[in-house]
Amino acid sequence: MLANGVFKSAKKKEKWLNLVITLIVLFVALLVLLPIWWIFRSSLMSTGALNAYPPSFIPYEWLWSNYSKALETFEYWKYFFNTFSIIVPAVLFGTVTAIFCGYAFARLRFRGKKLIFNICVGTILLPGMVTLIPLYVFWTKGLGLGDTYWPLILPYLTGGGFFNIFLIKQFLMTIPMELDEAASIDGAGRMCILWTILVPSIKPAVVVVAMMLFIQIWNDMLQQIIYINSMSKFTFAVALTNFTGSFGTNWPVALAATFMTIFPGIIIYILGQKSFVEGIVLTGMKN
Amino acid sequence: MKNKAKAKIKITSRAGKKEEITAYLCLIPAFLGVTFISYLPTLAVFVLSLFDWNGLTTPKFVGFANFTRIFTKDIYFIDSIKATVLYAFLAVVGAILYSLLVALMLNMKIKGRTLFRSVFFVPYLLPAIGVFKGWEWLYEGNFGLFNFLLRMVGLPPQRFLNSTDQVIPSLVLIAIWISGNLIVIFLAGLQNVPGVYVEAAKIDGANAWQRFWHVTIPSISPIIFYNVLTALITHLQVINPALALTNGGPSKKSMFMSYVIYLYGFQKNKMGYAAAYAVIFFLLVGIFTIILFKTQKSQIFGGEE
Numbered sequence: 001m002l003a004n005g006v007f008k009s010a011k012k013k014e015k016w017l018n019l020v021i022t023l024i025v026l027f028v029a030l031l032v033l034l035p036i037w038w039i040f041r042s043s044l045m046s047t048g049a050l051n052a053y054p055p056s057f058i059p060y061e062w063l064w065s066n067y068s069k070a071l072e073t074f075e076y077w078k079y080f081f082n083t084f085s086i087i088v089p090a091v092l093f094g095t096v097t098a099i100f101c102g103y104a105f106a107r108l109r110f111r112g113k114k115l116i117f118n119i120c121v122g123t124i125l126l127p128g129m130v131t132l133i134p135l136y137v138f139w140t141k142g143l144g145l146g147d148t149y150w151p152l153i154l155p156y157l158t159g160g161g162f163f164n165i166f167l168i169k170q171f172l173m174t175i176p177m178e179l180d181e182a183a184s185i186d187g188a189g190r191m192c193i194l195w196t197i198l199v200p201s202i203k204p205a206v207v208v209v210a211m212m213l214f215i216q217i218w219n220d221m222l223q224q225i226i227y228i229n230s231m232s233k234f235t236f237a238v239a240l241t242n243f244t245g246s247f248g249t250n251w252p253v254a255l256a257a258t259f260m261t262i263f264p265g266i267i268i269y270i271l272g273q274k275s276f277v278e279g280i281v282l283t284g285m286k287n
Numbered sequence: 288m289k290n291k292a293k294a295k296i297k298i299t300s301r302a303g304k305k306e307e308i309t310a311y312l313c314l315i316p317a318f319l320g321v322t323f324i325s326y327l328p329t330l331a332v333f334v335l336s337l338f339d340w341n342g343l344t345t346p347k348f349v350g351f352a353n354f355t356r357i358f359t360k361d362i363y364f365i366d367s368i369k370a371t372v373l374y375a376f377l378a379v380v381g382a383i384l385y386s387l388l389v390a391l392m393l394n395m396k397i398k399g400r401t402l403f404r405s406v407f408f409v410p411y412l413l414p415a416i417g418v419f420k421g422w423e424w425l426y427e428g429n430f431g432l433f434n435f436l437l438r439m440v441g442l443p444p445q446r447f448l449n450s451t452d453q454v455i456p457s458l459v460l461i462a463i464w465i466s467g468n469l470i471v472i473f474l475a476g477l478q479n480v481p482g483v484y485v486e487a488a489k490i491d492g493a494n495a496w497q498r499f500w501h502v503t504i505p506s507i508s509p510i511i512f513y514n515v516l517t518a519l520i521t522h523l524q525v526i527n528p529a530l531a532l533t534n535g536g537p538s539k540k541s542m543f544m545s546y547v548i549y550l551y552g553f554q555k556n557k558m559g560y561a562a563a564y565a566v567i568f569f570l571l572v573g574i575f576t577i578i579l580f581k582t583q584k585s586q587i588f589g590g591e592e
Contacts, residue, residue, distance in 0.1 A: 158320025
């Protein structure tokens with residue numbers, strides 16, 4: 001009887017604790033979303049309404065015309081096209097090569113495996129800023145690829161950093177070897193097994209790698225700034241760095257342009273979200 | 288009989304050879320990356336740091352002159368070390384605490400955790416340039432969100448990005464905001480904590496705090512280490528806020544080392560000098576990484592006692 005009572009009160013306590021935690025999480029989540037909402041709501045207001053005090057949380061009238069005004073100076077679709085003509089091949093190259101390398105480390109026996117693996121791990125700790133200048137010299141002076149997208153794309157032919165290779169390897173190691181063997185008895189070659197059986201079964205990891213490459217390029221303002229010179233080749237990052245001057249102090253229009261650059265990321269996240277979280281969670285669990 | 292066995296061995300070894308060749312073929316990308324993107328350029332930066340070169344004429348060998356100049360006469364050196372270390376320290380501590388706390392709460396059986404998990408991750412996915420331009424508005428002196436909030440609670444407005452004292456903390460807040468990736472990794476680690484241990488501690492009469500401190504934290508200490516390490520290397524390399532917002536100001540308070548390398552290498556065309564800066568930066572990051580690895584070791588032993 002007594003034990004039962006204690007048990008019940010403990011359960012009640014836990015329920016209360018959960019409620020309090022839920023409220024805290026909700027509050028923090030709203031704080032996290034507040035900046036995004038604030039940027040969005042400001043992009044839909046007139047300068048006058050923006051400067052009013054107290055400021056309104058929701059725009060009094062929704063001035064979508066700010067967006068068409070922004071499009072007059074900010075050539076959104078051109079930058080969109082330019083940005084994605086770097087991102088698409090780079091993500092594709094990076095993901096495919098990471099799969100090949102991860103496969104070799106996970107499934108194949110070869111001499112020097114441990115040594116090669118350790119040499120690769122070392123590169124994770126190497127800051128990109130250190131190699132920036134020699135690489136710039138190599139791409140522009142050595143190969144004459146200045147003011148092209150190649151220096152921004154070609155490095156991704158190397159698996160896009162060893163972490164991605166490592167991730168694929170970890171995932172492949174969780175797939176039972178019997179699957180390969182069964183397919184092999186049926187006469188399938190190694191590459192056939194890799195691409196038709198193994199890759200589909202590690203889909204979350206592939207999505208994670210693709211998404212991380214996407215974010216990496218998205219955020220790499222520096223390299224886009226140093227390699228791209230001509231205005232016709234500007235990406236979002238370069239254009240927005242250079243062009244805020246041309247909006248003057250017209251905050252709503254500048255914010256409309258800003259919000260438009262944020263938008264593709266949100267869409268892609270919504271599309272890939274499920275696999276992404278699943279993939280990251282699984283990585284941790286199998287370690 | 289004997290012949291048959293021999294043949295079998297031969298076939299397997301031939302298969303082994305084929306397997307090895309496939310492996311090396313698959314690894315060509317990694318090999319190229321390691322050689323041409325990582326190790327050779329690192330060697331090259333050391334060599335280049337000994338030259339005076341504007342990027343066009345023939346490089347002139349100057350020995351350690353670039354380094355002596357940086358250590359004695361450079362107008363950015365001291366400020367850049369200060370700004371970089373302060374920023375990295377605050378950003379790592381802030382981002383780790385924030386993401387660990389959120390992950391711990393999300394790990395409890397609360398309603399709508401899947402939705403919450405996505406919410407905290409969103410800022411990480413936004414392009415850096417959009418984030419910084421957007422936050423510039425939030426920090427705006429007269430009508431920005433933060434000054435509005437301050438005014439609401441009766442505090443005087445602040446200058447944030449234009450203030451020498453507040454610029455680094457203001458940028459750190461942005462860095463914390465976009466650290467949703469750490470939350471996801473912490474969550475993955477927390478789901479790995481064996482439930483048996485937690486139950487056992489409960490039966491032994493450990494309260495929530497003791498369970499957290501003696502069971503949860505030691506179980507996820509490798510994940511904490513991983514997150515601290517990657518966050519440290521990321522934040523020591525900070526450059527985007529300076530490129531997008533501050534240009535190193537006000538009064539060189541956000542003159543990060545990466546930004547100085549960029550200024551010398553690409554704005555002033557002093558390639559050799561910038562390379563010398565990069566070498567110093569490399570050593571700085573190396574020292575911090577080694578310190579971190581040392582503390583990790585003592586922590587593991589501490590946990591096992």
